[in-house]
Amino acid sequence: MGTNKESLLMNVNLKVKRFDPEDPESQTLWQEYKIDVHQDSTVLDALIHVREHEDTSLALRCACRASICGSCGMKVNGSAKLVCKTRVTEVSPNGEQIVVEPMGNHPVVKDLVVSLDTFFDQIKRVEPYVQPDHVPEKGEYIASNESMENLLTSMNCIMCGCCVSDCTVLEVDDNFIGPAALAKAWRFVEDPRDSKTSDRLKNLNDQDGGIWDCTRCMQCVEVCPKGVDPMDRIMELRESAINSGLTNSFGxxxxxxxxxxxxxxxxxxxxxxxxxxxxxxxxxxxxxxxxxxxxxxxxxxxxxxxxxxxxxxxxxxxxxxxxxxxx
Amino acid sequence: MYQHDILIIGAGLAGLRAAVEGVRNGLDVAVVSKVHPVRSHSNAAQGGINAPLTDRGDDWEGHAYDTIKGSDFLADQDAVEVMSREAGDAVIELERMGVIFTRDEDGKLGTRAFGGQKVARTFFVGAITGSALLHVLFEQSLKLGLNVYEEWFVTKLIIEDGVCRGVVAYDIKNGELHTIKAKAVIMATGGNGRVFEPSTQALICTGDGLSLAYKAGAPLMDMEMIQYHPTTLARTGILISEAARGEGAYLLNSKGERFMEKYAPDYMELASRDVVSRSEQTEIDEGNGIDGNVMLDLRHLGRDYIEKRLGYLQEVSLEFLGIDMAEELVPIRPGMHYLMGGIKTDLNGLTEIPGLYAAGECANVSVHGANRLGANSLLDTVVFGRRSAEHAVEYIKSIGANSKSENDLKLEQDRLQSILDRPKGENIAKLRDEMATNMTKGIGVWRDQKSIENALENLMSIKNRLPNISVEHKGKFFNTNLIFALELEFMVDNAESIIHGAITRKESRGAHFRTDMPDRDDENWLKHTLVYHDINQENNVRIETAPVTITKWEPIKRVY
Structure with missing residues (x-):
């Protein structure tokens, strides 16, 4: 190839929100980094470069670099993304400054690291495991392939927390189960092996913060990096709830x-x-x-x-x- | 001080499956993991999980033989037999736990073809099988109320009177060091891919458990057996599953030829991984590559089929390279992917240290020998994860209460503090990159005496510089800088054992291909290499060998 190494580099201008729990004053601190990275780099590549060579105190989570582990959810230019699959050129086509901050609706632990404790508490609220009423005598449960493929939409969820980060309901109502947990609940409601469908629907329908608290703002669909489209799952849950005779809720x-x-x-x-x-x-x-x-x-x-x-x-x-x- | 019956290190598939077994037996079980369970690298397994299901005409011996042939006859045949016999139940159990495996028209579990096997016996969930399994096991752990020390980093194993009795662990979230005592410890920390650069493995795969066990006296076995996966994405090194070829994709060289015809006329693209990777590298070396890659062709599979069965691959290809698999060729090359070697264990996961078990990629039972078949790693994790816990449940019945000693905690506190107190020195990332590129250069798809010796020489100089690395950030909360320093020490141990394995084995077998000794030598080398940490030896290393267990399949020439 005729290109030399130099020409494949580009300048990235990052503005990163910092927070150090040992220094309460740091709550409002922003730091800028100007670095050179390969032109195909992702925002994660750039942040790793900073962490390794510019400022070793910068805290962030990352693992797989291939959008499957869900570690690296952050806000980039105001909306939640997996930074491992966000290319620099995509969010900064003309070399604009890239603003990186921790996800919203999750308490910040340090810098770009947030606590997902509440997130997983929400998941637990939907009894996130199949509850069949019998065990097959031999072998697997028999189910149509269509019914299983249908569940893939929700199984694609990697629990990155992006949908929760940008959920406009959770901003004002922290009792809302939230888009990720409801998408997870949908997966069990739809699973032909599960025997608790009506209990699940009743629970999701009746409880405060259940399926009717979503305002259909579409933010979760917008930011979900895995095509789970939680809001669509919530709407399907609503339909299933009404169809199953649960017509006596506000929603x-x-x-x-x-x-x-x-x-x-x-x-x-x-x-x-x-x-x-x-x-x-x-x-x-x-x-x-x-x-x-x-x-x-x-x-x-x-x-x-x-x-x-x-x-x-x-x-x-x-x-x-x-x-x-x-x- | 915390106490449990069984403590499991690592929350991937092997760790969670072991934990489920322990809790089901009514024991006090805890898992300690440096990342949240669903971030574990089991996620990255894409293609599927093998199982010979008898009710559809398959048999365990077929799977066992394919596995043994794939291993280039280095796998222990009794271990493979256990895995193959238990595979069916393991997959059915996962389905019953809630895994949404793809189905046949009759509503039963469907299969796809995978490398090194003529029978299609790979059960799968699109191209996200590992993730689908991990999340379902995580669901089960929530159901059982499993105790997890999340984002705790184990710095040392506690060995009392030669018996493993717990760990010292560092809480990454607040910088506090703790003792966790247990009657049995199961190591399930996964692979060591970051010892190489590039690698398909996650940044967290730093061989921590391998080093912890090695330093405690357990031997590492067949560490020279490093799998190079045939299809990793150009430039990024991201994995493109063997499922692509299992579903019918071709490999093409720059002339547009399906070059596997030359190397494996019978199995073509679905020969064993070591064979395909070497074939690709030969094409590239002979000038039939394109910018150091060959091409993966999925176009004839059609867009619908690709999106339905290989959706995640299309996502990765589009997002990381901007290539639409349904219409364009995908540039790929061999890349470091998996460690066949590991902590030597018996059929129940027990290491040579009483009380210490190992399962999954960090362990070597050995079922993969010199080359692992695709879709056997997920199987390995659930079968031997369960067996380790099952055995530990019995073992701890005769084990007395944990001691109150906190000696190791004090030692570790001092050690960590001394690392933090170092004056400004070498940059951790720079030294790590130097080590990792050195390993790829010396212990690659091809290797020879000279490349291995060079790698050792460089590694020794890197090891000497290790005490010079400094942790610039001194904070207590989420100090990843300190974690990287500790991980680098672990990785250097891993690198050392890999090189010693490679230098010891004077033949070519499976993934260990020496251009200066290109033939397999059953007479002298049908045996395992063992590397011990031994402070009474030169360089603290002792090498031994152990026989391979042959039950019914005599080694023959391996042709695909």
């Missing part, structure tokens, strides 16, 4: 109310929605709606108690009909 009632009113009139009945979501017989919670309702009325922000049909309601009905026919 299920909300979904049903939206569905019913759009089907009926072509638009959401905003006056009924909060009441139906709470449940008609949930007197305490409905009374709780009175005060904000009155305030909205005074400020003329209240939805009309008289629900108007969408002029194109018949078209909306057709959409529903098409969908149901093709189901």
């Amino acid at each position: 299920a009632r909300h979904a049903n109310s939206v569905n019913k009113s759009i089907k009926h009139s072509g638009r959401i009945d905003e006056f009924r929605l909060p009441i139906e979501s709470k449940g008609y017989f949930n007197i305490k919670e409905i009374l709780g709606l009175l005060l904000p309702g009155l305030r909205m009325l005074i400020k003329k922000r209240s939805p009309s108690p008289i629900h108007h049909k969408n002029p194109n309601q018949s078209k909306v009905k057709n959409i529903f009909k098409n969908f149901e026919d093709n189901k």
Whole structure:
């Protein structure tokens, strides 16, 4: 090859968030490193170079370098990534500074190392192991290949924590089981060998922080480095919960109310929605709606108690009909 | 001081399988691991796990013979027999624990072909079999409430009256050193790939357990047997599973020829790994490579098939090289991948030190001999992980309470402090890279007396410089700088034993191919090499040999 070693190098400008528990003042410390690395390098390669040759105090986790061990989740330019599979040129196409910080929603241990204790506590909440009701007399459980391949989506999860890092619900509600644990729960709900499907769904449906706490912001789908797409798994869990007759939760009632009113009139009945979501017989919670309702009325922000049909309601009905026919 | 019945070092497949066995027997079991269990390198096994399932017409003898032939007749045949006979149950057990193996049309477990075997008996989960197994065993460990010392680094084995009684371990998270006493210790720390550069192995594979056992007096066996995997990705050295060839991929040289025709006309791309790696290296050396690589061709398999059965390979190829396997050739080359050698154990995983067991890649039972068949390593971990714990359960019944002595803790505290107190000296990474490139140069796909002697000479000078390395960072929390210093000491022990094994074995067998002695010599070398740490010998090394157990298969010429 005609290229010499020199020309394969490129300059990388890293800005790394530091934290040393022995020095509480370091909480807000950022450090910059300007180094030369091979042009195909990943952000991990660059960080390792820093750790080995520039600043041996920099702490980070990494192991496989091949996106299978899940050690190296970090925020790069604001969103969670596995740095081993993030090429420098991908996040800094024109030599821009690369900002690296520890994942969010996980307490920082040191520099880029976070504690995943809570993460694994969340995993434990979903009883993460198959619970069959019988053992085959001989050999393996018989199951279709399709049913097993289906589970691959979730088995691809390497528990890196990226989805939890960028989950907007966990930012404000630390009781939420979170995207990774719910994707894990999905895997057992879908596993034909598992006998606890309805218990699992009931548990995920009923508990605080369960499947209905997701706001469908898509962040977990955006950042998941392994195509697990946790939000899609959560939506499937919701569907399974409703289909299994679990219609008496806030989330299920909300979904049903939206569905019913759009089907009926072509638009959401905003006056009924909060009441139906709470449940008609949930007197305490409905009374709780009175005060904000009155305030909205005074400020003329209240939805009309008289629900108007969408002029194109018949078209909306057709959409529903098409969908149901093709189901 | 902490105490347990059984302490397992390492939380990969061998360690977790051993732990499950111990807990099921109602014992107080703990695992100590320098990384969280799901970060262990068992993750990286891609292609599958071998098992001859009798209910589909296979038999243990077929698998055993393929394994023994693959080993170039260096494997102990009684050990292979144990592994082959127990393989079926091991795979069924994993399925019942929850592994989502690919199925046949009748809903039973499906198989794919793998190297060195004519029968397709490799059970798999896409190209993430190791990861799928590890996560399921981790699920089981959560179910059983297994006690794990997470991110604790073992610095020393505690040997009292010649018996292993625990470890001294350093909590990486806060820098504290502790004694963990146990009635039995199972070493399951995996391989030592980082002794070489490049290697497919993770940065954590530094041969810690091999060195700990070696320093405590256990012999390391057949350490010269280093597997070079035929298909590692150009430049990055990342593994591309044998499953690619198992599913039908070709190897091509720069002329577009399927060159394996010349070297292994019967098995072609699915000859044993040592044979394929040497064939590739011959092509490259003779100028039939492209930039030091040959090409892997999967295009005829079709995009759907590739994505379904080899999805992770496509992901790696696209993301690390920007190459779409369904449409382009993938440049690959042989790369250091696996250690067949290891801590010598008996059929129950027991080492020569009472109370110390070993299982998985750090152990040598020996079932892989001079060359391991693909998909036998996962099998090795679960079969011998379980057997070690099973034996330890019985062994500890006659073992008394742990002593209260904390002598080793004090010694280790002083040793670690003295490392931290060193004045600024050599850079750890630089010395490590020097060692690792030296090893690849001397103990490569090819080797000869001169290359091995050079490697030894260089290594001795590196070893002399080892006390000069300095830990610049003195912090207590997550001080990886200190860990790298300790790991480098372990790696140098590993390198030394590998070189001594290589210098001892005066023949070519399996992965140990000496260009100056290209033939196998059964008359003189149908035996294992043993390297002991012995302070009464020159350079603290003593070499011995041990016979190979032959039960029913007499060594014959190995042709693929």
